[in-house]
Amino acid sequence: MIANVHSIETFSSLDGPGIRYVLFLQGCNLACKYCHNIDTIPRINYKQMSVDEVVNDFLKYKAFYQDGGITISGGEPLLQLDFIIALFEKLKEYNVHTAIQTQGTIFQDNPKFRKLIDLTNLFIVDLKGVNNTEVKKITNVKLDNTFLLLDILNKENKKFYITYVLVPEINNSNYHIEELGKILKRFNQANYKFKVLKYHKLGLDKWTQLGIKYELDKYREATSKDVGEFLDKLKSYIQ
Ligand code: SF4
Helix, strand or coil: CEEEEEEEEEEECCCCCCCEEEEEECCCCCCCCCCCCHHHCCCCCCEEEEHHHHHHHHHHCHHHHCCCEEEEECCCHHHHHHHHHHHHHHHHCCCCEEEEEECCCCCCCCHHHHHHHHHCCEEEEECCCCCCCHHHHCCCCCCHHHHHHHHHHHHCCCEEEEEEEECCCCCCCHHHHHHHHHHHHCCCCCCEEEEEEECCCCCHHHHHHHCCCCHHHHCCCCCHHHHHHHHHHHHHHHC
16 A cells, blocks of 8 residues: 655654654645645655555654554645554554644545444544635635535544644634534533634745735734633633
8 A cells, every 4th residue: 555645754843742753644635725735645656655565664763652643634634534544443452642734625424434444543624614604705616525425423422632723813702612612512621622823924935935815815823812712711611
């Protein structure tokens, strides 16, 4: 089984518990206006790696990852579902903690995805909006499959993080907070963590190099204060 790989980060502390080996897969079904890895979007044959190559590469560094493990990111990793299943099956032989970063919009409730859920210790689900109307300010997609994934993870008592990129003046109003509160209330608090990520423009150079217009240019980056205020207000909706 072969994957199209964008890049590998061998020492990340941001993509799940502990120190992580992060495999960024090439290709995404979306084109988010704030994408900071726009070069991962094209579904092209980039660097190719087999399951054994990834496993052997991970095992070289295994001693570093005692409380961590491997995280599959992208692009959108679920586009390469068969590869991830084969990879995680192999990694489970070595008792490795497995995580996936996904926006969940291509998730389906079928046996293959159910198998992936069984093999995955942690899902990190990026929520692109609070509903199918609001999400259009960020990307052209519906969130039904993302919500289906979250509801199944919750029902199965799996561990998951929900991440939400805060873009000032676009998705941090009281309306967004209230809608988010309704979403989070559905889930058992023991199963999930909610994380707000600050919108930034670090990937802007890549857009410029590719000659693609960056629509969010006129919006400022989010600050720690924005995140603090957002979370304070959100608390009153989920307690
Ligand atoms: S889902 Fe992620 S990789 Fe895909 S376009 Fe959006 S931000 Fe970029």
